[in-house]
Amino acid sequence: MTIRYGGPGVRIAGDGLVLREWERGDLAAMSELFDDPEVAYWTPLRAPFDLAAAEAYYDAAHTDNGRLHLAITTDGEQPLGEVMVNQKTSSLGYAVGPAHRGQGLAVRALALLTAYAHDELELPRVMLEIEPDNQASISVAKRTGYTLTDLPPTKLMDKGRDLVLLTWEHLAPTR
Numbered sequence: 048m049t050i051r052y053g054g055p056g057v058r059i060a061g062d063g064l065v066l067r068e069w070e071r072g073d074l075a076a077m078s079e080l081f082d083d084p085e086v087a088y089w090t091p092l093r094a095p096f097d098l099a100a101a102e103a104y105y106d107a108a109h110t111d112n113g114r115l116h117l118a119i120t121t122d123g124e125q126p127l128g129e130v131m132v133n134q135k136t137s138s139l140g141y142a143v144g145p146a147h148r149g150q151g152l153a154v155r156a157l158a159l160l161t162a163y164a165h166d167e168l169e170l171p172r173v174m175l176e177i178e179p180d181n182q183a184s185i186s187v188a189k190r191t192g193y194t195l196t197d198l199p200p201t202k203l204m205d206k207g208r209d210l211v212l213l214t215w216e217h218l219a220p221t222r
Contacts, residue, residue, distance in 0.1 A: 080144035176212035
């Protein structure tokens with residue numbers, strides 16, 4: 048895999064993908080991607096995810112909160128999903144729109160963002176938090192080289208349901 052960083056804003060290209068920062072013109076696409084029962088169930092994104100939710104999410108993503116939200120694209124234009132890194136907690140996240148699942152987008156995008164987090168952000172360890180019954184995300188984590196840690200599960204309440212999150216980690220290659 049060849050990874051190229053650079054361009055306006057953060058832009059990461061490799062493995063047939065271009066990860067780029069969200070633009071205001073993406074709000075309708077963002078709403079379409081994230082207004083989905085699977086996304087609502089497995090992520091903290093609000094539901095329904097209408098244009099107002101997309102605008103609020105976009106505004107929050109463009110504050111200096113230590114998070115980097117990138118649209119997953121194949122052409123640098125049309126968003127198909129998102130990957131995100133929280134530099135303060137070294138945690139990553141991802142979501143792919145329902146029409147674009149089954150194409151390996153999450154695996155390829157997570158691999159690119161993981162490499163970026165290690166190489167450019169200099170994070171020696173990055174983590175995912177995944178519910179034990181979220182088999183799709185567990186498969187993405189495993190296929191991207193993440194391993195389950197022995198950390199105690201994180202327990203919290205979100206959208207009226209109790210969550211148990213297991214921590215998966217990816218360590219930077221030793222040099």
